[in-house]
Structures are given as structure tokens and as C-alpha cells.
Amino acid sequence: MSVPSPAHLRLALGSRVLAAVGGGYALASVFSIWLSYLLPAELPEAVLGATLFSFAVYTAAVIWAFAAASAARAWLGLLLPGAAMGLMAAALQLGGAAA
Amino acid sequence: MKQTLRQSMSWLHTWGGLWFTWILFAIFLTGTLGVFDDPISHWMREQGKIGEIAPSTVDQRSRAVELGQRHLAAVSPRADFWSIGLPGDENPNIRVFWRADEDAPFKQAQLDPLTGAELQPGASRETEGGHHFVHMHFEFHAGMAGIWIVGAATMAMLVALVSGIIVHKKIFADFFTFRPGKGQRSWLDGHNALGVLTLPFLFVISYTGLTIFWATYMPAGVLARYDGSEDAFFARLSEEPAPRPLQHIDALMPELAPLMRRGEAAIGREASFVVVEHAGDRSAAVRVFGRFDPDAENDRLVGRGSGSALYDAITLETLDVQLPNTVRGGSVLQTQRTMNALHFVRFGGYPMKWLYFICGMAASAMLATGAILFMVKRRKKSANEFGAATARVYRGIEVLNVAAIAGLILACAAYFWINRLLPLDVAERGTREILLFFAVWLASLAHAALRPSLAAWREQLAACALLCLGLPLLNLATTGDWLVAALARGDGETAGVELSAIGFGLIFLAMLRQLRRRAPTLTVDRPETAKTAAIDAIGGR
Secondary structure, three states: OOOOOOHHHHHHHHHHHHHHHHHHHHHHHHHHHHHHHHOOOOHHHHHHHHHHHHHHHHHHHHHHHHHOOOHHHHHHHHHHHHHHHHHHHHHHHHHHHHO | OOOOHHHHHHHHHHHHHHHHHHHHHHHHHHHHHHOOHHHHHHHHOOHHHHOOOOOOOHHHHHHHHHHHHHHHHHHOOOEEEEEEEOOEOOEOOEEEEEEOOOOOOOEEEEEOOOOOOEOOOOOOOOOOOOHHHHHHHHHOOOHHHHHHHHHHHHHHHHHHHHHHHHHOOOHHHHHOOOOOOOOHHHHHHHHHHHHHHOHHHHHHHHHHHHHHOHHHHOOHHHHHHOOOOHHHHHHHHHOOOOOOOOOOOEOOOOOHHHHHHHHHHHHOOOEEEEEEEEEOEOOOEEEEEEOOOHHHHOOOOOOOOOOEEEEEOOOOOEEEEEOOOOOOOOHHHHHHHHHHHHHHOOOOHHHHHHHHHHHHHHHHHHHHHHHHHHHHHHHHOOOOOOHHHHHHHHHHHHHHHHHHHHHHHHHHHHHHHHHHHOOOOOOOHHHHHHHHHHHHHHHHHHHHHHOOHHHHHHHHHHHHHHHHHHHHHHHHHHHOOOHHHHHHOOOHHHHHHHHHHHHHHHHHHHHHHHHHHHOOOOOOOOHHHHHHHHHHHHHOO
16 A cells, blocks of 8 residues: 555556556557557548547556556556557558558 | 555555645646636726727727737837737727747737827736636646646546546445545545546546647657648648748738728628738738627537638738638547537536536545545554655645645635735736735745644635635725625626635635634644644544
8 A cells, every 4th residue: 555665666666657657658659640540530630539549548558557466567568559559550551651 | 566456546546646636636726717717807807897898890990900010010020920909898908919939928018999009007907817727727837848747637637537436336325425524534425425426527627638738748640640741730630721931031011901801801700800920021921810709609519610811911812711600620620629618618608617617616625635535544543654754744745735725725815816906007917916826825835834734724724715705895995896886787707706705715614613613722732742633623533
């Protein structure tokens, strides 16, 4: 319930906070780019629509960062979907450029 | 962390909540007052006394544009931006705004509508009025830095809402549970009931607050996907002509009055503002804005535009005409605008404004009870979270609770007094009012730091009650106007402000009585006991 005193516990908490604030923001950012490729709307509108959803993703990411069983799992749970969406967005961008 | 989900969410709710609660209380309280920014401005500018301003004729408006243009051409012939505000319902004078270039601050002046002479300070009660609360609400008068602080706190609010819901097993039962006079338990019940009661409002107001600044807070999508120019991206989104780049070639400005007449004819509505972008440059454009129609606002969330016409200032060619009450942009943009309208309560008229006001006050009370609950819990039994520094950190939290809650209420009430007491002829009067507001807030922090907690709460609440209950008398003493006169002439805005002040004053009196009942002896011997007694009283037991 409190700020843990042993050094490694504090480090784990710091890592979670960083995952929540920084990792969550990065995930929400990648999500907004990824979704903008998938929404059935013209380019500017698709970006706006995707961005409107991204705040919910950020909220969920912060909750996840503190709900995960360990700090390492918290990071993993953010990095994996982030990387997957990033790769997909890159592929869609390249595919779109080629077409 | 070997913990259940509810334990980890409880931790997140407690600590995430605590560190953001003071900022959030300020955002919610000032935002709630900002719902009535127009009536507050009306009271502060003594518009009730001025009475109705007769509608203007097209010749009067043309003359006002001429006078405004003459002033602007003299003070800032080459400018990034000129704006001429025509006399209207709220102000009988010509208002001109300008800035020399993009980085320069906005400057403004008020001109006599007949002669064009600049009105000197003291001619009217210059004030930011209710806009002060709106600006506190979204940027703390700190520009971009303030916008980001508010954004971070709003994200924390969303996280606190979700974690708060997970922590509560029995949301529905909690709604009907209130056990008064039971100390810590009562504070928790109050916090829960207020939170559950306003939950849909809290989600809507927090989420729509973030999406107003979507491109600022979450720019990744725009940065990754815009092609060529960002300006072009946003112009395409809103289906409006893109801003024209500065050409750095001097050009003579045309007479603006004939363009105003053309604009009025094109949109079929009286003009309220004539704006020039890039005055004195070959790229100059003139925009004529139609007058806002308050009746159009009640029955719909979007598409209530007042209309505007855009002209090339050099060739006089028509660049764009947007008719009043029309919609531009696709369905996603309309969704975002609908969310904005939900946030700004630009619908439903006064009944909806009052509903938002009540929900906003309940939300503010929910935040305050949460902050107080944190300390009540720990006064009974220290959780010792900060080792040897625990007592000092607790004291710091207590002080911040008093200053952030009672102190901010006090500063808001004081702002109305400052408006009536500050001499009319001081320079930059509107800015000074706001500086004095911050000075009162700072003084409340110093007071909270110097006094024992209970005394600090009691004295600041007493000051709030005094300022609120005395407001109608102050108005009578300084302007000769008062509640009964306002009611007699049907001036609901002036009367509403003063009746609300009396209502809040009575609430603060009731809080004081409650404090007195629970802590009959404040003159306790040892400081340690005094502190405990103080917090117990705040906690009710």
C-alpha cells in the first residue's frame, strides 16, 4: 500500500511509473498512427478519428502498467502490441506508397 | 508487487489521486464557475446598469470599421493580425486588437464609437471578468505550459476514475450509503456517493477536455501522416482555405468598410468582427464575421456557425463564404466538434448550464473529500509511508489541502471583491485583478502553513463565507446597484451572481458550524494534540 523502502522495490515502482507515463504515451501514439490506416475515412479524418480513440488507449495502458504482476511484464505488455502496431503501420505505409 | 488487482488499483487511486487532486480541484472549480463566464463578466462590467444597447445600423457599423482601421493603421501599419470588434450587445465601444508579428503579444484598445478617440483607463471597469476562470481552467494563465499541466492532470483523472471503479465492489450500494458523523467512514461515503452520482459527467467532461486539444496532446498521427504542409492538412480537415504565407512585399490596405458591407450581404447577417490577416502585406486577407445568434445554440450541438466571408485584401476577390448555421468537414470532424460542444455546454440553454454547474460542484466536492479522506485516514494511524519524514510530509499535505481547497475558494470569492475595490484608472487593470487573485491564493498558502490545520480551515472558510455573503452589500456600496434593483429590472445575470454568492456563503457557514460542533475545544495544550484534534474535526471524529 505504500512506497516500498528496499532499493529494488523502489526501482521497480519507478520503472512502472515510467512504463505508465512514457510507455503508455508511446503506445497511444503508435496506436493512433496504426488506426489511422485502418479507419474507413479520408486521410485527415482518419487521423482525427484515430487520435480521438488514443486517449482511451493511454488510460488503459496506465492501468495495465500498475495492474501487471511485475514491472517487466508491464513493459512487455506495452512494447509487444506497440511493436506489432508499429510494424503493421510501416507495412501499410510502404504498401500504400508502392500502390 | 504480489497483490490482487483491487490492491494495486487501490494503491494507484490513492497515490495517483493525491498528487493530482490539488490541480484537479482547481481545474474543476474554475471550470464550473466558467460555465457562467458571461453572467460573471456581465456583473463585473456593471452591464446591468448600462442596460440594453440599441441595435446598430449598417452606416454606424461602417463608421466603426473606418474608425477602427484608422487607429490600427496608425499604431501598427504592418501587422500579423488586426481585429475590429464592432459595438454590440455586450459593449457599446469599438474594440481593436492587434499584434505586430506571430511572436508578439496581443495588444488592445477601446475606441469611442462616435469619434474614434482611444478611451483612457478609468472610462469603464476594465476586467477579464468570467474569462479569468475559463483561462485558469484550461491553462492556469501559463500558456502552453499550463495546457500541458491541465492535460496531464486530466489523464490522471481518467486513470483515477477507472481505478476507482475497480476498487469499488458495490457501486450501486455505495450510491445509497451515507453514514454521517462517523469520521473517516463518512468522508469515504461522501467521496463515493459524489463520485458515483457524477460518474457519467466525469467521464464525458474529462475525455472531451482532452479531445479539444487532440492535435496538441497527441500529435503523432498528424506528424506521421500529413503530406507536405501541416496547414494544408488542417485546411483539408476543416474544408477551409489554407492560411496564405507572408510575402514580405508591402501593400496598401483597402478601405475595410465596403468589404464589411459586402460580407454582411454575402452571409445575410450583421457583422460583429472585421479581421485582417497579414495587414500591410501582399498576402493580406480580410475576414468578416457574422454576429453570434444565441437562440441558434439551444437545439443543436454543431453547425451553429455565425457565418463568415473571406476576401483578398489586394484584389478584393472573394476567397470563401461560409453561411451561418452550416456544417463543414466530414462526420469525424463533426464528432469531435460535438464532443467540444458537450464540454463547453453549448446546448440546452440555462437548464443545461445549471446541470453542468451542479455536477461540476459535486465533482469538486468529490475531489476535496478525497484529499481530506487521505489525511483523515492517516491521522488515526500513520501509515509511515515516508519513514522518518512521514510527519513532515503529512503536515505538507495538510497545508496544501487547506490552500488548494479553502484557499482557492477564497481567492475566487476575493476576485469579485477585487473587481469592485480596485480603482478604475489603474493601468492594465484586468491583468492586475488576476495578479491580485493569485496574491490572495498565495496568502492563503502562507496562512495555512503558519496556523494549526483546524484553525486554518476555520479561518479560511469564515473568510469565504464573509466575502460571499457580503458581495451584494459590496456591490451596493461601490456601484449603487444591488440585488433587489437587479431583480426589479429583470436582470437575471446580476441577480444570479449575487444569489449564488449568498447560497455559497450559507454553505460555508454550515460547514463552519459543523466544524465547531465537532471540535468544541480548540485551545488544546500541546501542539501535537492540537493537530490531532484539528484533523479529527475535519474528519468529523
